[in-house]
Amino acid sequence: xxxxxxxxxxxxxxxxxxxxxxxxxxxxxxxxxxxxxxxxxxxxxxxxxxxxxxxxxxxxxxxxxxxxxxxxxxxxxxxxxxxxxxxxxxxxxxxxxxxxxxxxxxxxxxxxxxxxxxxxxxxxxxxxxxxxxxxxxxxxxxxxxxxxxxxxxxxxxxxxxxxxxxxxxxxxxxxxxxxxxxxxxxxxxxxxxxxxxxxxxxxxxxxxxxxxxxxxxxxxxxxxxxxxxxxxxxxxxxxxxxxxxxxxxxxxxxxxxxxxxxxxxxxxxxxxxxxxxxxxxxxxxxxxxxxxxxxxxxxxxxxxxxxxxxxxxxxxxxxxxxxxxxxxxxxxxxxxxxxxxxxxxxxxxxxxxxxxxxxxxxxxxxxxxxxxxxxxxxxxxxxxxxxxxxxxxxxxxxxxxxxxxxxxxxxxxxxxxxxxxxxxxxxxxxxxxxxxxxxxxxxxxxxxxxxxxxxxxxxxxxxxxxxxxxxxxxxxxxxxxxxxxxxxxxxxxx
Amino acid sequence: xxxxxxxxxxxxxxxxxxxxxxxxxxxxxxxxxxxxxxxxxxxxxxxxxxxxxxxxxxxxxxxxxxxxxxxxxxxxxxxxxxxxxxxxxxxxxxxxxxxxxxxxxxxxxxxxxxxxxxxxxxxxxxxxxxxxxxxxxxxxxxxxxxxxxxxxxxxxxxxxxxxxxxxxxxxxxxxxxxxxxxxxxxxxxxxxxxxxxxxxxxxxxxxxxxxxxxxxxxxxxxxxxxxxxxxxxxxxxxxxxxxxxxxxxxxxxxxxxxxxxxxxxxxxxxxxxxxxxxxxxxxxxxxxxxxxxxxxxxxxxxxxxxxxxxxxxxxxxxxxxxxxxxxxxxxxxxxxxxxxxxxxxxxxxxxxxxxxxxxxxxxxxxxxxxxxx
Numbered sequence: 001x002x003x004x005x006x007x008x009x010x011x012x013x014x015x016x017x018x019x020x021x022x023x024x025x026x027x028x029x030x031x032x033x034x035x036x037x038x039x040x041x042x043x044x045x046x047x048x049x050x051x052x053x054x055x056x057x058x059x060x061x062x063x064x065x066x067x068x069x070x071x072x073x074x075x076x077x078x079x080x081x082x083x084x085x086x087x088x089x090x091x092x093x094x095x096x097x098x099x100x101x102x103x104x105x106x107x108x109x110x111x112x113x114x115x116x117x118x119x120x121x122x123x124x125x126x127x128x129x130x131x132x133x134x135x136x137x138x139x140x141x142x143x144x145x146x147x148x149x150x151x152x153x154x155x156x157x158x159x160x161x162x163x164x165x166x167x168x169x170x171x172x173x174x175x176x177x178x179x180x181x182x183x184x185x186x187x188x189x190x191x192x193x194x195x196x197x198x199x200x201x202x203x204x205x206x207x208x209x210x211x212x213x214x215x216x217x218x219x220x221x222x223x224x225x226x227x228x229x230x231x232x233x234x235x236x237x238x239x240x241x242x243x244x245x246x247x248x249x250x251x252x253x254x255x256x257x258x259x260x261x262x263x264x265x266x267x268x269x270x271x272x273x274x275x276x277x278x279x280x281x282x283x284x285x286x287x288x289x290x291x292x293x294x295x296x297x298x299x300x301x302x303x304x305x306x307x308x309x310x311x312x313x314x315x316x317x318x319x320x321x322x323x324x325x326x327x328x329x330x331x332x333x334x335x336x337x338x339x340x341x342x343x344x345x346x347x348x349x350x351x352x353x354x355x356x357x358x359x360x361x362x363x364x365x366x367x368x369x370x371x372x373x374x375x376x377x378x379x380x381x382x383x384x385x386x387x388x389x390x391x392x393x394x395x396x397x398x399x400x401x402x403x404x405x406x407x408x409x410x411x412x413x414x415x416x417x418x419x420x421x422x423x424x425x426x427x428x429x430x431x432x433x434x435x436x437x438x439x440x441x442x443x444x445x446x447x448x449x450x451x452x453x454x455x456x457x458x459x460x461x462x463x464x465x466x467x468x469x470x471x472x473x474x475x476x477x478x479x480x481x482x483x484x485x486x487x488x489x490x491x492x493x494x
Numbered sequence: 495x496x497x498x499x500x501x502x503x504x505x506x507x508x509x510x511x512x513x514x515x516x517x518x519x520x521x522x523x524x525x526x527x528x529x530x531x532x533x534x535x536x537x538x539x540x541x542x543x544x545x546x547x548x549x550x551x552x553x554x555x556x557x558x559x560x561x562x563x564x565x566x567x568x569x570x571x572x573x574x575x576x577x578x579x580x581x582x583x584x585x586x587x588x589x590x591x592x593x594x595x596x597x598x599x600x601x602x603x604x605x606x607x608x609x610x611x612x613x614x615x616x617x618x619x620x621x622x623x624x625x626x627x628x629x630x631x632x633x634x635x636x637x638x639x640x641x642x643x644x645x646x647x648x649x650x651x652x653x654x655x656x657x658x659x660x661x662x663x664x665x666x667x668x669x670x671x672x673x674x675x676x677x678x679x680x681x682x683x684x685x686x687x688x689x690x691x692x693x694x695x696x697x698x699x700x701x702x703x704x705x706x707x708x709x710x711x712x713x714x715x716x717x718x719x720x721x722x723x724x725x726x727x728x729x730x731x732x733x734x735x736x737x738x739x740x741x742x743x744x745x746x747x748x749x750x751x752x753x754x755x756x757x758x759x760x761x762x763x764x765x766x767x768x769x770x771x772x773x774x775x776x777x778x779x780x781x782x783x784x785x786x787x788x789x790x791x792x793x794x795x796x797x798x799x800x801x802x803x804x805x806x807x808x809x810x811x812x813x814x815x816x817x818x819x820x821x822x823x824x825x826x827x828x829x830x831x832x833x834x835x836x837x838x839x840x841x842x843x844x845x846x847x848x849x850x851x852x853x854x855x856x857x858x859x860x861x862x863x864x865x866x867x
Contacts, residue, residue: 301614307762413622415770416609420622423644423777424629430643431636443650444643446509 009085011106015040018092029056032063037070038100045095047115050076055097055111070099070109083107090169118143124226126393129265136226137248141171144228144243144250148175151232156180162193165201172207175231175241182238182471185435189240189253203247211242211251213433218401220394221434223252223259230264236477238470240435254435256442256469258454261285263391266457275456282455284386288399291383292329293410293418295376299325301414317373326411328372332380333403335362340384340400441469505704506642508711514701515554515718517645517778518694520725522604525747527691527726528733532742535684537671540730542684547723549685550692551716553838556846557698558712563853567708570699571793577849584794591790593833594697595806598783599813600830602626605776606814607823612750612769620815627814630781631807634788635800638704641778641785648778652771656725658764659732661756666735686835691726693834694779695719696842700786784810 009017018024023044029037037059041051054076062073071079082088082098083106092098095114100107121143124136137144145159156178163169172193176186192211201207204224212221225231226249231241234252242251261281266274298305299314306314321328339358343351363381367374383403390396402425409417432439442450447468452458464480466472531539561568570590574583602623610617633640698715705711733748736755745751753765761767784806791802817823 302763302766304763305761305766307757307760310760413617414613415766416613416617416622416773419770419773420625420629423773424625424632426647426774427629427633427636427640427644430633430640430647440643444646445507446646 009089011083011085011088012104014085014089014092018042029059031059032061035063036101037064038103039097040092040100041097041113042092042095045093045115046097046113047095050113051097055099055113059099067107067109074109074111076111076113079109079111081107082110093169116140121147127225127227127230127264127391129263129268131265131268133227133229135228137228137243137250139246139248141173141243141245144248145173145175147228148232148235148241151228152177152235157235160186160190162190164193164196164198164207166197166199168200168202170201171245172201173243175235175243177235177238180236180238180466180472180474181240182473185238185240185254185437185470188435189242193242201244204242204244204249204251205247207242207244208251211253213436214431217428217432218398219257219429219432219439220260220392220398221253221255221432221439223255223392224249224394225252225264225392226250227264233264233267237467238472254433254437254469255439256434256437256450256454257429257432257439258442260392260395261390262453262457271457271459275458278456281389281391284389285399288383288386289403289406290418291379292333292376292403293406294415295379296325296329296407297410297414297418300411314373314375317375320370321373322370325376326407328376329380329407330404332366332372332376333407335366336380336384337400437469437471504637504639505706506639507706508708508714510642510646510714511698511705511711512714512718512721513646513649514642514778514782515695515698515715516721517648517775518697518782519692519719519722520775521601521694521779522608522776523691524726524729525608525749527688528730528748529742529745530687531684531730532734532739534687535677535680537734537739538675538677538680539684539688540671540727540734541674541676542681542688543723543727543730545681546685546688546692547719547726550689550695550719550723550838553842554695554698554715554719555712556842557696558715560842560846560849561699561702562709563849567702567705569701569703569790569793571790573699573845573849577845577852587790587794590699590837591787591794593830593837594783594786594790595809595813596826596830597694597834598780598787598810599817600826601776601779601783602810603814603817603823604827605772607820608747608750609769612747613766619818620811623811623814626780627784627807627811629777630784631803633781634785634803638701638785641781644781645778648774652774655768655771656728658753658756658768659728662732662736662752665755666732667738668735670738671731671734688726689835689839690831692719692722693831693838694782696834696838697782697786700789701782780810 018040019026021042023042025039025041025043027039029039031037039055054074058073058075059070062069064070064073067081071081082091088098088110091110091112094112096110096112099109099111118140119138121135121138123134127136135147137147149157154177158176158178160174162172162174164172174186174190174193189211193207196207196210198206198210208220208222208224209215214221223234231250231252235241239252239254242253262278263281266278269277299318303311318325323331335358339355339362342354342358346354359381363377366372367377387396387399390399406418406421409421411417413420429440430444438445441447442454449465450467450469452463452465453467464476464478466475466477528539531542535542560573561570563573571584571587574586577583578586603619606617606619606622609622610619633644695715695718702708702711729749733742733752736752737745737748742748750765750769753768754763756764758764784803787806788799788803791797791806792799795802817826
C-alpha cells in the first residue's frame with residue numbers, strides 16, 4: 001500500500017470508505033423548524049452520553065443556518081470546521097462526530113465525543129516494591145503524563161509529541177526537564193523517534209528496538225519501567241523519558257548497564273542496606289551466568305581443581321549419571337527455561353501449580369531416576385533464582401540467554417572457553433552505547449562521580465552532584481555549601 | 495555527525511595512558527622472568543628490577559620529548575618522515591610495525607603454549623587463536639576507545655590476582671636475599687634480561703595522538719610504568735623468598751608454580767583459574783599490538799584501517815599457528831626480546847639525541863619557529 005495514502009484521499013472518499021464499516025453511523029437529525037442535520041460517526045469510538053447531551057440535544061433545540069451557528073450551539077471544546085479529507089479521517093478515527101447540513105457537502109463540523117475506556121491505575125507488577133508508591137503507568141498517555149506532572153509540578157517539565165506509525169498513528173511523548181536535560185540528548189532522541197518507519201507501533205518496546213544504539217545486541221540499552229516514581233527521579237537526573245499511547249511502560253535514556261541492576265526500592269531504604277542488596281544482586285547475576293558453565297568446565301576438564309573432600313561429594317552425586325556434564329546441564333537448564341516460559345504464558349493460578357509440579361516433582365524425579373546429579377540441580381535452581389533478582393525484566397532475559405553460549409564454550413575449552421567468551425562479551429559491552437553515551441560507565445570510562453550511585457548508593461546528603469553520564473545542563477542537585485555541616489563533639493551549630 | 499565529532503569520540507583522556515602503558519608491559523613474561531634474572535644476578539636480581547624500572551622512566555621521558563616536539567603530539571611515523579625523509583622514514587616505520595606484529599604473535603603464541611602445557615595438553619592451536627583474533631578484531635573495529643577500554647579492564651579486573659602473592663609467604667625464607675650486594679657486571683647483564691619484561695610501552699609512539707591533551711599524559715605514563723615496576727618487584731621478591739636458588743633453576747614458570755601453593759576451600763589448583771583469568775591480561779597486549787600495526791599501515795599505505803586491520807589479523811593468525819614446537823616459540827621469544835631491547839635502549843636514545851641536535855640546529859637557523867613538517 002502507498003505510504004501516505006491518507007493524504008491523497010478526498011473528503012467524499014473518506015466517507016465512502018467509512019460507510020463500509022457497520023459501526024459507522026449516518027444519522028439524520030431533525031432540528032427546530034424542519035432543519036435537518038446529517039451526523040456521521042463511529043459508534044464504537046463515541047461516548048453516547050455526551051453525544052446525546054452535548055450534540056443531539058443542543059441541535060434539536062436550536063435552529064442553525066451556518067456552520068458557525070452549530071459551533072456556537074455545541075457546549076463542547078475543540079469544535080472545529082473541517083473541509084479536508086485528511087483532517088476528517090483523523091477526526092472520525094479519534095471519536096469525533098461530523099455534522100453537516102447536506103449529505104453531499106464536502107465540509108462540516110467536527111465535535112469530539114470520544115469514548116475513553118481506561119484501565120484503573122494499579123500496583124506495579126514487574127517492579128513491585130514493598131516500600132514506596134504503589135502506582136504504575138497505564139495504557140492511556142494522558143493519564144501517564146498526569147502521573148508525571150503530579151510528581152514534578154514544574155513548568156520546566158517539557159513534553160514533545162511525535163506521531164509515528166503509518167497506520168497506528170501512535171502518539172509518542174518525549175518528556176524531559178528543560179533546565180536539566182542535555183540538549184543534544186533530547187535532540188538525538190527526537191530525531192531517532194521521528195526516523196522510525198513502521199506501520200503499527202504497539203508498545204514502547206517497539207520504539208525501544210528502533211531507537212537502541214545497537215539493535216543486534218542481546219543487552220538492552222534503554223531502561224523500560226512502569227514506575228512513575230522511577231521516571232520522575234530519573235528525569236531530575238537529566239534523563240529523557242519516552243511514553244507512547246497504549247503502552248504502560250516508559251523508556252528511559254541514556255542509561256548504564258549497572259542501572260539495570262538497581263531496584264527503585266534501593267532509594268527507599270537506608271543507603272547501607274540498599275548498597276548491600278545491590279551488591280548481592282550483582283553477585284547473583286554473576287553467579288547465575290557462570291555457575292553452570294563452571295560446573296561443566298570443571299567436571300569435564302579440570303577435576304583437579306576441586307579439593308579432595310568436595311570431589312568425593314561430587315563423585316557420589318554423579319556416580320550413576322549416564323551422561324556427560326554438558327548434557328546433564330543443558331537438560332536441566334532447558335527444563336528450567338520451559339517452566340519459566342510455561343509459567344509466563346499461563347494465568348497466575350495455573351502458573352503457580354506448574355511451578356510446583358515442574359520445580360519439585362520433575363527436579364526430584366530427575367535426580368532419583370539418575371538423569372542428573374543433585375549438585376547440579378542445586379546449582380541450576382540457584383542460578384534460575386538468582387536471575388530473577390534483576391529489577392528490570394529485560395536484562396533478566398539477557399542473562400537467561402547468554403548462559404547457553406557459555407555452557408557450550410565451557411564444554412569446548414573449559415575455563416579457557418569461559419574466559420574467551422567472557423572477554424568477547426566484555427569487548428561487546430565496551431562498544432555499546434545508550435543514546436550515544438557509554439554503556440559501561442562509570443566503570444569505563446572511569447567516572448568517580450557516578451560511582452556514588454552505581455554498585456553502591458551513598459546517602460542522599462552526599463549526592464549533591466548530578467550524574468556525569470547525562471551531561472546535564474546544570475551540575476548540581478543542591479549546593480554542597482548549603483548542606484548541613486558536621487558539628488564537632490559536644491558542639492551545636494546554631 | 496561532523497568529522498570533528500567522530501574524531502573526538504575516539505580520543506581518550508590522559509588518565510588512560512596509565513593503563514595503556516601498564517597493560518602492554520605485563521603479559522606472558524611475568525610467568526618466568528625471575529628465573530632468567532636470577533641466572534644473571536643471583537638473588538640480588540631484585541635490585542635489577544628497580545634499576546631497569548628507573549632506566550625505562552628515562553626512556554619514557556625521551557619518547558615524550560621526541561613525540562611532543564612542536565607542541566602537537568605526533569606519532570613515530572610522522573617523526574620518521576620529518577627527520578629521515580619519505581623513503582628512509584617509512585622504511586623505519588615499517589620495521590617498527592613488523593616488530594609490533596611479532597610482539598603480538600609472541601604473546602598470543604606463548605599464552606596458548608602455556609595453556610597447552612598447564613591445562614590442555616591436547617589443545618589445538620588454531621581454533622583458540624582464531625577465536626582470540628576475532629575478539630581482537632571486533633574490538634579494534636569499534637575504535638581506539640574500545641582498545642583503551644580493554645586495556646583498562648585488563649588491568650582492573652584481574653588486579654585481585656595480586657593477592658595470590660600473599661599465600662606463598664607462609665613458606666617464605668626471608669634470609670634468601672641476603673647478602674645484598676651490588677656487582678656491576680652481573681647487574682648489567684640482568685638489566686638486559688629484565689628489559690625484555692618491560693617492553694611494550696613504546697607503543698606510546700603510535701597512540702599518543704589519540705590522547706586528549708597528550709602533554710598531561712606523561713605523568714600517567716610514568717605512573718603506569720611505576721606500577722609495572724612495583725608488580726615485577728613484588729613477584730620477584732616473593733619468588734626469591736619462596737624458592738631456594740637451586741630449586742628456582744629447575745622451575746620454568748616460577749609464577750605459575752607459586753599459584754599451586756594457594757589453597758582455597760573450593761579451589762585446589764588455582765593456576766587453572768589464574769591462567770584463564772590471565773586471558774584478560776594478555777588481551778590488551780595483543781589488541782594494542784594489532785591496533786598499532788593496522789593504524790601504522792593505514793598511515794603508510796593511505797588506505798582504510800578496516801582493510802589493514804583484516805590484513806593484520808590474518809597475518810597474526812597465520813604466523814601464530816605456524817610456530818608449533820617449543821624451540822620455535824622459544825626462538826621467537828628470544829628474537830622479539832632482543833629486537834625490543836635494541837629498539838628501546840639503542841634506537842630511542844639515538845633518535846632522541848638526533849632529533850634534539852637537528853632541532854637545535856634548525857632553531858638556530860629559524861629563530862622563532864620550530865621545525866615544520
